[in-house]
Amino acid sequence: MKIGLIGTGRIGAFHAETLRGVPGVTDLVVADADTARATSLAATLGIRAAGSIDDLYADGLDGVVITAATSAHAPLIHQALDAGVPVFCEKPVALDVTGTRGVVARAQDGDAPVQIGFQRRFDAGYRAAREALRSGELGWLHTLRACTSDRTPPPAGYIPTSGGLFRDCSIHDFDILRWLTGREVVSVYAQGANRGADFFAAGGDVDTCAALLRFDDDTLATVTATRYNGAGHDVRLEVCGSEGARFVGLDDRAPLPSAEPQLSWQQADIPYATFMERFRAAYVTELGVFADVAAGRTPSPCSPAEALEALYVAEACERSRRTGEPVALADIRGAADT
Structure with missing residues (x-):
């Protein structure tokens, strides 16, 4: 071939x-x-x-x-x-x-x-969490908490053509949440902030964001992202149900330094530095x-139509960030139709 x-x-x-x-x-x-x-x-x-x-x-x-x-x-x-x-x-x-x-x-x-x-659809942890949820082992789902945190920011020249933090980075979380749950997002409320380099704001972007998503079965999800996570590259998902939970990304290189005085587990000596390290096997x-x-x-396994659905969520988050108001996904689809 x-x-x-x-x-x-x-x-x-x-x-x-x-x-x-x-x-x-x-x-x-x-x-x-x-x-x-x-x-x-x-x-x-x-x-x-x-x-x-x-x-x-x-x-x-x-x-x-x-x-x-x-x-x-x-x-x-x-x-x-x-x-x-x-x-x-x-x-x-x-x-x-x-x-x-x-x-x-x-x-x-x-x-x-x-x-x-x-x-992420090919990552062993995400696949195991999806199987546990869909088998009924976790009961009914009530909360999802997703984060994507880069250790260091991209170069300034990348930002103007990146599409912004929601479209470039958090879109991975939006896709995996839809894929894992089999449900659709109906509304979002999002915020963004700039505490780092000036080139993010100059490019109309943010270096840190948070979004609250509501799914069509009333499951709630939080999605956060940042370009400045000094502890390391951190990508995790918490899947919380009425009968159990699964936590994706809690492996021996997760950048999670604990503030507690006693631990029963080993903290990472060499935390993930990049997404390529974190997802090498998945790639x-x-x-x-x-x-x-x-x-x-x-x-x-992932068509352009699936990618479009994740983009709708990212677009809704970006509109919410700019307006300060909740945004319904139906409004994003409708605007695209006009």
């Missing part, structure tokens, strides 16, 4: 290295608008680099992995679908609802499958599944 990869920055290089070990992938070719960067990565990994994205497709592909800048995702997905090539694209599909809806419509009209990269599983999707052995 020949796989192409477009975008050879940090996550692209990480995925390229992972793809080399995916069963069935016998040929990996990379491309980037920055041809020197693609050539350098290819030399490091002992793979091939295409002179351009057009050259990549001319070489013939069984699948393509898109890890380019967010602003390029939608055009690159359309290009892959026009070529009839199965595509994996890192989230988000696009920076806005209109662009995402365009990809949803194109994917539904085409024959090639599209898989969007929400890697490996996710790309292995994409190989099966590209080969026609399994349907896409």
Whole structure:
């Protein structure tokens, strides 16, 4: 199986290295608008680099992995679908609802499958919590508490094209909460703050946020995120039911220094520093599944339509943050329809 990869920055290089070990992938070719960067990565990994994205497709592909800048995702997905090539694209599909809806419509009209990269769906902890909830072991669900906390902020140049903290970061929490519960968010109330570098506010973004979500069965969820978590990279989920609970992310590298004088467990000596460390195993599983999707052995586990639903929640949170008012998801969908 020949796989192409477009975008050879940090996550692209990480995925390229992972793809080399995916069963069935016998040929990996990379491309980037920055041809020197693609050539350098290819030399490091002992793979091939295409002179351009057009050259990549001319070489013939069984699948393509898109890890380019967010602003390029939608055009690159359309290009892959026009070529009839199965595509994996890192989230988000696009920076806005209109662009995402365009990809949803194109994917539904085409024959090639599209898989969007929400890697938490492939994390062992999240999958175990979902199984426990859906089996009835936890009883009825009353509260979810999710957090995504980066240890250090991204560079200033990343913020203007990121879509903002809710769309870029918390969207992972919105997707996993929908996936885990099987329920839909009906309303949100969100706040944001800036205590760190000035470039967040200058870009119309925030470096810390909190949102309260209400689901269609009246389950409540809190979602928090920050770019400045000095203890380490912290991604966790508390799933609390009437008969039991599950806590995702409480492993031996969780950055949770306790203030209590006595502990019965070992605190992390080397806490997670990045999302790639925290979700390395999930990324490996996710790309292995994409190989099966590209080969026609399994349907896409996360379609653009699923990604659109998570984006609606992010859009509602961003509107709530800016207005200071609760926002109904129906209003976001309705505004997108007009």
